[in-house]
Amino acid sequence: MKAAYLVLEDGTVFKGASFGANGEVEGEVVFNTSMTGYQEILTDPSYYGQMVCMTYPLIGNYGVNEEDFESNRPYVTAFIVKEYSKTYSNYRATTSLSNFLKKYNIIGIEGIDTRKLVRHIRERGSMNAIISTETGDIDYLKEKAKNIPSIVGKDLVQYVSTKKPYEWTQGSWILGKGYYTPESFDLHIVAIDFGIKRNILRYFVDNGCKVTVVPANTKFEDIEKLNPDGIFLSNGPGDPEPISYGIDIAKKAVEKYPVFGICLGNQILSIALGGKTYKLKFGHHGGNQPVMDLDTKKVEITAQNHCFAVDIDSLSDIVEVTHINLNDKTVEGVRHKTKPVFAVQYHPENSPGPHDAIYLFKRFVDLIKSCK
Numbered sequence: 001m002k003a004a005y006l007v008l009e010d011g012t013v014f015k016g017a018s019f020g021a022n023g024e025v026e027g028e029v030v031f032n033t034s035m036t037g038y039q040e041i042l043t044d045p046s047y048y049g050q051m052v053c054m055t056y057p058l059i060g061n062y063g064v065n066e067e068d069f070e071s072n073r074p075y076v077t078a079f080i081v082k083e084y085s086k087t088y089s090n091y092r093a094t095t096s097l098s099n100f101l102k103k104y105n106i107i108g109i110e111g112i113d114t115r116k117l118v119r120h121i122r123e124r125g126s127m128n129a130i131i132s133t134e135t136g137d138i139d140y141l142k143e144k145a146k147n148i149p150s151i152v153g154k155d156l157v158q159y160v161s162t163k164k165p166y167e168w169t170q171g172s173w174i175l176g177k178g179y180y181t182p183e184s185f186d187l188h189i190v191a192i193d194f195g196i197k198r199n200i201l202r203y204f205v206d207n208g209c210k211v212t213v214v215p216a217n218t219k220f221e222d223i224e225k226l227n228p229d230g231i232f233l234s235n236g237p238g239d240p241e242p243i244s245y246g247i248d249i250a251k252k253a254v255e256k257y258p259v260f261g262i263c264l265g266n267q268i269l270s271i272a273l274g275g276k277t278y279k280l281k282f283g284h285h286g287g288n289q290p291v292m293d294l295d296t297k298k299v300e301i302t303a304q305n306h307c308f309a310v311d312i313d314s315l316s317d318i319v320e321v322t323h324i325n326l327n328d329k330t331v332e333g334v335r336h337k338t339k340p341v342f343a344v345q346y347h348p349e350n351s352p353g354p355h356d357a358i359y360l361f362k363r364f365v366d367l368i369k370s371c372k
């Protein structure tokens, strides 16, 4: 295996070995605390432009299968682990993680002291880094790492959103049966694709909705022509504030349709309703984030993946906070006080993570039906 170097923008150096593609890449390092679900994490388009470090120490032991894709390919810039499992075993696995990363030209490095890396980021905040399997010239890598531009203010949605509209009718995968497909659909959702995860689409289908997924820069008139019963604002990568075309859709959508948003969709909706967002120190990425529903005071353990958050003080009188993160008191959900419009910062579709919050898909369906 080839030697690989990870150099942070502050000059910290980690040495490991390559187990994926070789090359040199730049990106922001974030860490994910999920113990399983690396395939879903790798293929989540919200990670576009980021290098993901897994805190769980052994990765790759169940290989990669054909069913757990959250999109058509991996989107992370690079994958960082403590130990890569050279053998894999699972009845669904069709290939190894190493071959999967090589196929899509994604750099994977192992042998990194991930505890040290994660503590460093927790203390100093997420930072940019360079990974190279091509050179051991540390001074050159340090110089390059210092000059990587920040993701703040960049439109990353344009690189992951679908180019053409498409229909989605596949429900959840069920052991022994495969994917569920209902015989008919009650409702039609138009999903604005900022980088949508497939499990969101599957849960809409499970709840009787046919989904039309449209590019993030679709004109609102063209969305109306599709005659939706409700509009969904998806998750996606990067900073929400530069996504002016998405914010514009959200502003118009709330005037006319029931609206539901997840993660970047929550941020875009909050901005459309007059709020602001900011970048968190190191974000929330994992499957164990405690969130309180402020109506019921019930706590959900949630899957999360975000670096930005809605500024609670920026929210106008027409919006109320519905959910709060119990670790750091950040906004986890909002709703419009008078319209059928709500969103959450966390991922009720899990994938990977706990299923505590899947009821939100039914809540949206019930809300649409109650408006008819």
Ligand SMILES: NC(=O)CC[C@H](N)C(=O)O
Pocket (backbone or CB within 6 Å): 046, 234, 235, 236, 237, 238, 239, 240, 262, 263, 264, 265, 305, 306, 307, 308, 309
């Ligand atoms: N999963 C997401 O939708 C991420 C939202 C946004 N890109 C953030 O980092 O906060």
